[in-house]
Amino acid sequence: MAPQYRERTFIAVKPDGVHRHIIGDIIKRFEQKGFKLVAMKFTQADDALLQKHYSALSKKPFFPDLIKYMSSGPVCAMVWEGLNVVKTGRTMLGATNPMDSAPGTIRGDFCVQVGRNICHGSDSVESANTEVALWFKPAELVNWDPVAKPWVYEDDF
Numbered sequence: 001m002a003p004q005y006r007e008r009t010f011i012a013v014k015p016d017g018v019h020r021h022i023i024g025d026i027i028k029r030f031e032q033k034g035f036k037l038v039a040m041k042f043t044q045a046d047d048a049l050l051q052k053h054y055s056a057l058s059k060k061p062f063f064p065d066l067i068k069y070m071s072s073g074p075v076c077a078m079v080w081e082g083l084n085v086v087k088t089g090r091t092m093l094g095a096t097n098p099m100d101s102a103p104g105t106i107r108g109d110f111c112v113q114v115g116r117n118i119c120h121g122s123d124s125v126e127s128a129n130t131e132v133a134l135w136f137k138p139a140e141l142v143n144w145d146p147v148a149k150p151w152v153y154e155d156d157f
């Protein structure tokens, strides 16, 4: 498999998305797009993990509320793989603030306010690599070949 098809991103359904039963819809969109699920866990994140995950935002006034929100219940943490998956994943999620998220995007269709925006997606390949390593052990990442691969990638016959 060519390396560009092996790009990975970290996607998480946040506690509000879990409570509102939106996990399945989010998985469905990534599956239907043609991306490959590489790892998934349903987990209660502790403050230490979340503080590392959101360390770039530690000076923001909303940081304490963000940690409280993200640790308030379980999250569904996932790794998805495919061509340009980081950038496309962000497009599929929609703008951070659901007031600006286009209809048809996940946030545009399922939520209303920035502090309850139901999902997370890595914002660069570098962040994705850091986040995947933070949330998953290497042995939790599954290497497999979907039978549909030649029907997703044109040069893979």
Ligand SMILES: Nc1ncnc2c1ncn2[C@@H]1O[C@H](COP(=O)(O)OP(=O)(O)OP(=O)(O)O)[C@@H](O)[C@H]1O
Binding pocket: 057, 062, 066, 095, 096, 114, 115, 116, 117, 119, 120, 121, 122, 123
């Ligand atoms: N002004 C705000 N008020 C409250 N919460 C906010 C605000 N801005 C961002 N957040 C929360 O912090 C998260 C991280 O913000 P960031 O600016 O990194 O956006 P993002 O990269 O689109 O979001 P995420 O990292 O969750 O995918 C947002 O998804 C949102 O839950």
